[in-house]
Amino acid sequence: MNIPHLTFQDLLPVAPAGVLVVGAIVLLLSEVFLSTAQRTYQAVIGTLTALLAGAVAMNNAFEPARAALQGYVVLDPFSQWMTVLVCLGTALASLLSAGFLNHRNAERGEFYALILFSAAGMSLLAMSAEFITLFINLEVLSISTYALTAFLRRGPRPAEAGFKYFILGAFSASLLLYGAALLYGATGSTRFLDVGLALPQAFAQQPGLVYAGFGLVLAGFAFKVAAVPFHMWTPDVYEGAPTPVTALMSAGVKAAAVVALVRTFLFLVKGLSPEVPFIAFSALALLSMVGGNLLALPQRNVKRMLAYSSIAHAGYLLLGVAALFAPATAKGSDAVGLFTATPLLGSMPNVAASVYKGLLFYLLGYTVTALGAFGTIAALERREDETRSNTWDLERFAGLAQRKPGWAAAMAAFMLSLGGVPPTVGFLGKLYLFGAAVDAGLLGLAVAGVLASVAGVYVYLRVVVYMYMRPAPADAPAPFRHWTTEVALIASAVAVVALGVLPGPVTEWFSRAGMVFGS
Amino acid sequence: MSAEQVLFWVFAVATVVAAGGVILARNPIACAMSLVATFFFLAGIYVLLWAHTIAAVQVLVYAGAIMVLFLFVLMLMSLSDQGPVMTFSAWRIAGVVAVVTVLAALVLVFRRLPAQESLAWSGDAARLGDFGTIKHLGAVMYTQWLFPFEAVSLLLLVAIVGAVVVAKARV
Amino acid sequence: MESPLTPYVPVAIVLFLAGAMAAAIPFIAGLLGPRSPSAVKSEIFEGGNPPIGSARQRFAVKFYVVALLFIVFDVEAVFLYPWAVNFQQLGWFGYATMAVFAATLVVALVYVWKKGALSWES
Numbered sequence A: 001m002n003i004p005h006l007t008f009q010d011l012l013p014v015a016p017a018g019v020l021v022v023g024a025i026v027l028l029l030s031e032v033f034l035s036t037a038q039r040t041y042q043a044v045i046g047t048l049t050a051l052l053a054g055a056v057a058m059n060n061a062f063e064p065a066r067a068a069l070q071g072y073v074v075l076d077p078f079s080q081w082m083t084v085l086v087c088l089g090t091a092l093a094s095l096l097s098a099g100f101l102n103h104r105n106a107e108r109g110e111f112y113a114l115i116l117f118s119a120a121g122m123s124l125l126a127m128s129a130e131f132i133t134l135f136i137n138l139e140v141l142s143i144s145t146y147a148l149t150a151f152l153r154r155g156p157r158p159a160e161a162g163f164k165y166f167i168l169g170a171f172s173a174s175l176l177l178y179g180a181a182l183l184y185g186a187t188g189s190t191r192f193l194d195v196g197l198a199l200p201q202a203f204a205q206q207p208g209l210v211y212a213g214f215g216l217v218l219a220g221f222a223f224k225v226a227a228v229p230f231h232m233w234t235p236d237v238y239e240g241a242p243t244p245v246t247a248l249m250s251a252g253v254k255a256a257a258v259v260a261l262v263r264t265f266l267f268l269v270k271g272l273s274p275e276v277p278f279i280a281f282s283a284l285a286l287l288s289m290v291g292g293n294l295l296a297l298p299q300r301n302v303k304r305m306l307a308y309s310s311i312a313h314a315g316y317l318l319l320g321v322a323a324l325f326a327p328a329t330a331k332g333s334d335a336v337g338l339f340t341a342t343p344l345l346g347s348m349p350n351v352a353a354s355v356y357k358g359l360l361f362y363l364l365g366y367t368v369t370a371l372g373a374f375g376t377i378a379a380l381e382r383r384e385d386e387t388r389s390n391t392w393d394l395e396r397f398a399g400l401a402q403r404k405p406g407w408a409a410a411m412a413a414f415m416l417s418l419g420g421v422p423p424t425v426g427f428l429g430k431l432y433l434f435g436a437a438v439d440a441g442l443l444g445l446a447v448a449g450v451l452a453s454v455a456g457v458y459v460y461l462r463v464v465v466y467m468y469m470r471p472a473p474a475d476a477p478a479p480f481r482h483w484t485t486e487v488a489l490i491a492s493a494v495a496v497v498a499l500g501v502l503p504g505p506v507t508e509w510f511s512r513a514g515m516v517f518g519s
Numbered sequence B: 001m002s003a004e005q006v007l008f009w010v011f012a013v014a015t016v017v018a019a020g021g022v023i024l025a026r027n028p029i030a031c032a033m034s035l036v037a038t039f040f041f042l043a044g045i046y047v048l049l050w051a052h053t054i055a056a057v058q059v060l061v062y063a064g065a066i067m068v069l070f071l072f073v074l075m076l077m078s079l080s081d082q083g084p085v086m087t088f089s090a091w092r093i094a095g096v097v098a099v100v101t102v103l104a105a106l107v108l109v110f111r112r113l114p115a116q117e118s119l120a121w122s123g124d125a126a127r128l129g130d131f132g133t134i135k136h137l138g139a140v141m142y143t144q145w146l147f148p149f150e151a152v153s154l155l156l157l158v159a160i161v162g163a164v165v166v167a168k169a170r171v
Numbered sequence C: 001m002e003s004p005l006t007p008y009v010p011v012a013i014v015l016f017l018a019g020a021m022a023a024a025i026p027f028i029a030g031l032l033g034p035r036s037p038s039a040v041k042s043e044i045f046e047g048g049n050p051p052i053g054s055a056r057q058r059f060a061v062k063f064y065v066v067a068l069l070f071i072v073f074d075v076e077a078v079f080l081y082p083w084a085v086n087f088q089q090l091g092w093f094g095y096a097t098m099a100v101f102a103a104t105l106v107v108a109l110v111y112v113w114k115k116g117a118l119s120w121e122s
Helices: A015-033 A040-060 A077-103 A109-127 A131-149 A156-187 A192-205 A207-225 A234-240 A243-271 A275-296 A302-324 A327-331 A350-380 A405-419 A425-439 A443-469 A483-501 A504-514 B003-024 B028-048 B052-076 B090-112 B121-128 B134-141 B146-167 C006-032 C062-085 C087-115
Strands: A066-068 A073-075
Touching (some): A015 C087, A073 A077, A109 A243, A109 B146, A192 A207, A243 A275, A243 A302, A243 A350, A275 A443, A302 A350, A302 A405, A302 A425, A302 A443, A327 A350, A350 A504, A425 A443, A425 A483, B003 B028
């Protein structure tokens, strides 16, 4: 029997996920063994665990790229930086949840434990390099988010959202699994590396099988990323889920799924022309950018509007993914480049490196912005409003600037950042990402993206107009006060502005992330 | 015809008959019991294909645990004796079209398969070795597939917590 | 081992005997037992009380949680099976492997137990 030889080095990439799982177990056990009425400590444990995991991942991000744990996972800066972003989002979501759940008398250790479990799933998903591992980690992530969506079961909306998310999520996961099975049938392996090596021959013999496998895997990912035309579930689920969970879904799930998508297809197209995935990604990106922004236009419900906005942001991310597979990117990297097996630091093709940097910076900006925006909405929700249809109506934001100038200023910053208006991080993220796309030769797509986001600016500015130029209605809600919510929102707002003005150190770190295992 | 071929036909016909019972029986409990029978006969076919582990899992998990869940769902619903009223809707036509299409595709694929008569049963056994046995699976799963295996325990933990949170916790 | 079915001969014998018993006993009982039917005897017997309403009632959702947990722990048992078959060869490494796996599920069991998801009342 071959007993594998595992070293400490093998455990490095999964260390952040390990920290998150241990923290989640501590929370689970604290919930059943400690019975104090005051449960804010759970949010603090959740936040500290996420920050610790983020620190571990940041340390890993400076390691050279390599495969680990018998090749089931890879350690590379891209996945580790993505883990840092996921942990940042998890920490903010934990803090936001404390006030939100406290207000509803629903603080439970399981909630934070599930948040940490889903973060562990995201981190592991981002580094998976084999289909079975990928599927298991995707399910860890998905099942914890299904349960979180249905966590507040009192109203009909959470139940409906949880049910829809579960059914459609299970459906999309089975599409992905089916695609993986077809590729396994065509190539005889589930490891991305071996699949990629065997694909040229399989493609020559059975092109239909390979296309079907590609298509099903892509559709499975597109569901998770919420790209048009696989976006139907998004508005209902995002609206019905507890608002901090929505924030985590829109930022974290998307980030992890994008990384997994990039990694899977980088390996898969290794021996093939990247043209087909390039066309597919471009189409998804265009549809999502245009569709998300146009669908957001008529929404008066701010939470629903942000759900459509997250579809649009998925489109911008897919623009970056398309840029990675663009012919120009591949051409510029003939020697050590995108479609060869050995990555070398410093000789990375510039285009691909700048796309990776753009993707990471964009996701960083979107994480802090989305968490902040959903967090502000969460703070303005009242428990007694949950059955009313106008809980998240624009009217609720009217006159916020007079009543609570600090909150209005923070929300304005988040809205401007979502719209990509300087001097916020959202502007710089779009600048880097669209710039990289233009470098990759995707001028048309980038122009379409800019035009679509101009339509989006109208949507976001309307919220700002309501806050600053409309009188407050008589029954305007005051945000509830809880120190955790305020810490999270201040942190997000400061990050949105500070990263928009001084991106230097972070972009310096991210520029190393161009070194991606498998590229 | 060898004993295996006889048994294959026994299992195959029985599977189809039992599967027909699942969709044709009026009483939901009878449907569920037909499903158990389907699972058992399928397990027999898996054994004939040397997939011993899958056969065991089929009986343990599907015919055991999953069926328990099915029966509980049936008991959760208020069952009355009358079945659903047969309606003639567009969905029904679409369903028939889909079934016929899939059936036609399967028949087409099946007819294009090369003749497999050269693969005698004993030849198969020699070719496969202990592939598909529980022993072989175990030897590979706990050593070469270590990480996915441990990840499954995390998945099961998350599933338990999720189930309890959604179905049990008082929030 | 020429046929995949060889190890299943004992299983087939057990199945056959079980089926034969189940078929034979009611038949023999009907053949040998004396019969004197009456109206009272053919009534539905339900714990001595007259039966009320339909037997097909809805069950409480708590049964469902038990069924869900049963599935998950049953899947765990499936993973134990190939491990037990290979226990000798896997040695201490295999022991550690399964210890990590089982420890994770012990956490789940402790959580479920303390949470009260297994308790019948409440």
